[in-house]
Amino acid sequence: MKNRSLGFICCCFLFSASMWGQEPLSSDLNQQVTQIAKMIKDNPKGAEEGFDGLLKGKNKKNIPLLLSIGKAYLDAGNADMAKEYAERARKADSKSASVYMFLGDIALAGKDAGAACGNYEQAIFFDEDCYEAYYKYARAYAGVNPQLSVDMLMKLKERHPEELNVDRELANAYYLMGNYSKAKSAYDDFMQKGTPNVQDYGRYAMLLYLNKDYQHSLDMAGKGLAMEADNHLLKRLMMYGLYELKSYPAGLQAANEFFKDPNNPDFVYLDYLYRARLYLANGNNDEAIAEFEKALKADEKKEHPEVAKEMSDAYGKMLKYPDAIRMYQVYMDMLGDKKEVSDLFLFGRLYYQAAGALAPTNTADSTAVAAAPVDTVMIKKQQNEYLTQADTIFAEVSQRVPDNYLGYFWRARTNAMLDPETTLGLAKPYYEAALAQLEKNPNASKSLLIECESYLGYYYFLKEEYEQSKVYWTKILEIDPENATAKQAMEGLQ
Structure with a gap:
């Protein structure tokens, strides 16, 4: 339950990327492109004329300039014009990795992962050390076919074992494959050799939690909170981890800290469920039931029947059986054909x-x-x-x-x-x-056998079928020669 039900609350591992590798523009040209780009939406013709003016003479085939103009159009939401400048750059240099990187970005903006990755592969073909092509290929396929992401990242890792960011990306791909153990191992390398930031501590602590290494997860969450005391994910993991380690009073304190702002839109069903568990473990039954109710409400798509099951169990422990039965029926209804x-x-x-x-x-x-x-x-x-x-x-x-x-x-x-x-x-x-x-x-089980045989022996005794009654008491004595009830029954039957 826990491992799959955390998909939407743990980080998506979408790492920020720098612009595709290309030669930088001169500061003068960069300023001019930025200035003209402001006209793209309100004065598209003026922008086009301005860019044409920049591309005269020796700049006609200036690849970085063409791609910068194309990126300005892409940022403004005009993919057609962006592609036009990318094609002009490709005509100027058909073997430029930067050109294919930009073509890939255009395709990705249009949600065409296949075309995007085809262009990123072309970039790698022309420049095997184009790191961004590997990374962008991996990210594009991460949610579609994570194995392709892993394959591409492993190529980069083999070629550049010193590139620590590969391990970050591998962790993402393995996570999306549901292979939390390999995701954790990939992050292990980065956390030991790299310079982790708050986001890294959050991601790593989450993977440790998913691998049920709760103490280590708490340690990492603590380090992250030392850097950013109000980090939502890290505070959540503190609450989860303390419950799993049975540190219930400290866990409830962490929960109260996590829920300090009741209007936070980032609370999810599992947050309320953990708080309910902590209340229950601390003997606060009424508060626990209120949190179970919140967890059920937060599960809008009714995808987590285990909430109703836990609520039923809680009512059962309180000896409130009508409520326990009611919630178990909710659980069964949510399961449907999966019962x-x-x-x-x-x-x-x-x-x-x-x-x-x-x-x-x-x-x-x-x-x-x-x-x-x-x-x-x-x-x-x-x-x-x-x-x-x-x-x-x-x-x-x-x-x-x-x-x-x-x-x-x-x-x-x-x-x-x-x-x-x-x-x-x-x-x-x-x-x-x-x-x-x-x-x-x-x-x-001997106790189960004895229970069955005791009932049947007693039943036949009441029916005055004494020989049949003896059969069952004899069986009991074969299992447990010192059974007092069977010995007494046999003495009475003599």
Whole structure:
């Protein structure tokens, strides 16, 4: 859950790039291009005439000048004119890496990653040391085909192992591939050899968190916060890491610091979920429920059913079973067709636990119950409703996995609670079915076997079928020769 659900909150690893490599213009020409560029939108004809004036005489084939003019048009949103000047530059020098870099930038601005990367490859063909071509190729394909990004960056790394920024870019590509271990390794090299900034500490701390190296993640977040005390990502990672390390009081303090500005638009569902966990761990149940509600609301696309599941678990720990059941139903609805048998089983067990909590000996607040009039009929009715729901769910479990004992076993327990005096023998067929499955497994739990056999031994004792009753008590003694209940039953049956 955690690893995939962080995609939208951790950094995108889009590293800023310098302008494609080219010879610099003279300061005089640069100033003139900048001045004329201001007219592109309001006086396009005047701008065109101004640029034509710069390109007269010896500047007619000045590649840096042509590309600077083209870039001015691209910055102004006029890709057609930008391409026209790029083509003029290509005619002047068809082997210039800078020309193909700019053609790639134009294609990328038009969201044509394939054409952009084709031009970046051409730039590399004409200049194998054109770093920016490697980087831009890698970035263009990062979200489309990260493996191509990795391949290109590895070429640069092999050619220039001293180029530390390659490791930054590799971390990005591996991250997008979901390979957090390799992403972390790539950043390891840079963090050890390079000069990391705040952004690097944030990215690295996030990768360490995703790799569950929480202490190291906290250390890096701390270093980053020493450089920029109000960094949103680093404060978030402090809260996450402290929870994972079970430093709950410090984690709640970090959460309060992180949420200091309640109007911050950059809070996401996982932020509220972690704060809910921290409140819960610190015994602040009401505050925890409020944060769970915020997490559910922040999950606008309903892509994270685990929030409802955790909220249900929290209610269960508080013994608020009606709310626990309600939230588990929300969880099941969010799962839709993705529901697994284990989800179904846990839902049935929750109904069973709710029924058990209604039994007089299991009442959560016996003092309050004793002080108030108790409608035992209503309680019994509610308990039977919970048990009926549990039985229905466990029946579906046994149908879906007929070779597994769980559905039968919990259906037996449910029916045993429905028939506490064993007068109807409601649990008998299910304990028999569970026992049949358990006996097939040489490593089956002894306690489960004994529970099944105890019920069946007692059932046959009540039916006065003493020989059949002995069969099950004998089996128990074979498993546990000192079992007091079985020994007592056998003595009574002699």
